[in-house]
Amino acid sequence: MSEPIVTFQDVHKSFGDVKVLKGIDLEVKPAEKIAIIGPSGSGKTTIIRMLMTLEEPTAGDIIVDGNNLWKMEKNGKTVDANDKHLRAIRGDIGMVFQHFNLFPHMTILENCMTAIIHVKGENKEKAKKHSIEMLEKVGLGDKLDNYPSQLSGGQKQRVAMARALVMRPKVMLFDEVTSALDPELVGEVLEVIRGIAKDGEMAMILVTHEMDFALDVADKVLFLDEGVIAEQGSASQVIEHSKNERLQSFLKRFRS
Amino acid sequence: MNNWNWDTFFEAFPLVLEGIWITIGLTVACYLFALLFGFVWTFLRRIPIKPINWLVTWVMEFIRSTPPLVQLFFIFYAWPMVPVVGFAMDPFTSAVLGLGLHFSTYIGEVYRSGIDAVDKGQWEASTALNFSTRQKWTKIIIPQAIPPTIPMLGNYLIIMFKEVPLASTIGVVGILQMANNYGAQNWAYLEPLTIVAILFLILSYPSAILIKKLEVKMNTRFDKKAVVNSSSSKGAV
Known part of the structure; x- marks a missing residue:
């Protein structure tokens, strides 16, 4: 088994008094495709936003390719990561947003070119x-x-994907990328993601409400x-054969 | 009392007009000062340290809440008497500093509104693409924040142009002071002051129209480019 490219170790996140994530442990192997499903407000998006360095975890470690993302060594002590440290690691990660x-x-x-030229x-x-x-x-x-x-x-969402892909990240994050689209446009975007998933050595984490799509693309x-x-x-274990009641009732809302 | 006299009008006109370069020059100098210093306010207000933020906000509020005329008088007459830091400046420099500083607080607010209007998704996308902080500002945020504020900035140019005659009170001789001088010497105020009013009208009104047009252009700027582009690409095919 190869080393994981991303590891979450007991990661917690609170916004004020609201505890959004209460201890997330997660391993993502290179080229692995992971779908995160769950009711809105369950913290799905927060997980990938922390990996993209858009939110800072309240506690716990996120390791990217052997490096601790949010912490660094300084004079033999472990301190909060500074911008330089984040920048050095963040290059491995790309993200596609719900609102493009x-x-x-x-x-x-120019949208696609600007970062490869300047970054x-x-x-x-x-x-x-x-x-x-x-x-x-x-x-x-x-x-x-x-x-x-x-x-x-x-089309906008496909441009956003091209813009992220051209940076050649090792891990690509998809944050409900079809949620803001008209229903008839969802298919074309999912088709592109399927294509990327097929030819990629890139790991992917997808936050999604498209159950059939998750079933089709995701390894986990x-x-x-x-x-x-x-x-x-x-x-298939999770979506088709799970005994978890809350998962069952969650899925029922999508299947009806 | 004498009535309107065209001879007086034509005699006064070239004299008053001589002051126009001072009036325009002072407007431009004050405006540039305000545009630059506006950036300083915007920058200072973004420092995420509460006491500094509080202090800067308070200073800006103070400058905005006191009349520009009082500030001019203070800078020209009182500042040289302040111990240690005080020094005297010529009228023009005092006017640039006084009016420029006063309006820079408004310009700073305009910049801030432009920056705040940029969607936070733009910041997130530029983080995701791993731009440096500096690149985020220069490549992504400022190019989007400034164009929509151009009409507002233009309005401030016209407002400043109309406030510049205040500088005559500390001895900057623009068109108003020229007209006043002529009036005092010849006991004829009607014609020279009418000339002043006309000159201001001639310069401000077309500027106001220009700014209106600019506003329309800015509101539709991406659609405009769109039209030009789609027609040219059709031509190429």
């Missing part, structure tokens, strides 16, 4: 070539010079309930 968060003042191509220091020609390839892969090769405001939600499904992982296992 494309840069409205840049064209589709990874790739030269402009190469960056452009890679971005165009990636945009063609998600089926938007003909929209390079358009602005995000001209695209449909599904976690059911998160009231801040703890209440059930985990292969997709």
Whole structure:
């Protein structure tokens, strides 16, 4: 078995007095696809937001490729990570958001290129070539010079995926990426994710409400309930054969 | 009392007009000072240390709540008498400092509103792409925050232009002071002051219209680009 690329060790998170996560332990192996399901407010999104360094855990450790994400050594003491430390590790992780968060003042191509040029220091020609390839892969090769405001939600989300993919992260996070889409646009976005999942050595963590999709793509499904992982296992174990009552009633709402 | 006299008008006109460069120059200098110093306020207010934040907010409120005329008088007449730190400045510099500082507090608020209006998802996406703090500001946030504030910034230019005659009280000789001087020498105020009013109107009104147009343009700026782009790409196909 290969070493995990991401490990959560007893991770807790509170917002004020509200305890959102109460001890999360999790291992993600390279190339593993994990789906996190659960009722809204159960803390699904918070898990991946902490991994993306958008929220700081209240307690516990998150290890990325052998490095403690939120802590660092300084003069032999363990202290809170500074921005430099976070930046060094964060490059392994990419994220696609529910609301796309494309840069409205840049064209589709610029959206994809900007970070590889300014963060990874790739030269402009190469960056452009890679971005165009990636945009063609998600089926938007003909929209390079358009602005995000001209695209449909599904197209925007595909651009957001190309923008994250072109950075070549080792772990890619998907935060309810189809929740803000019109129903008829969900299919095209899931199709792209399926494609990425198939050809990728990249690990993926998907927070999703698409049960059939989770069943299809994920190696492992976690059911998160009231801040703890209440059930985990292969997709068919969790979604089709679980005895957990809360999971059953949660699933029933999606199946009806 | 004499009535309107065209001879007086034409005699006074070139004299009053001489002051226009001082008026415009002072406006531009004050405005640039306010634009730059506005950034300083915006930066200071973002320092996440409570006492500093409180102090900066209070100083800004103080500057905004006292009349610009009082501030001008203080800087020109009183500041040189302040022990240790005080020193005298010429009228023009005093006016730039006084009016510029006063309006910088408003400009700083304009910047802040622009920055606050940028969706927090933009910050998160730029973190996810691993931009440095500096790159986040220069590549993502400022390019989105500033354009929508341009009409507001333009409005402040016009407002400042109309406040600049205050500087005549400390001896900056713009068009108002020129007209006043002419009036005092010839005991004819009607024509020169009418000229002043006309000059202000000629400069402010078209600027106001320009800013209105700019506002419309800014509100539709991404749609505009969109139209240009889609038509050009169609042409290419």
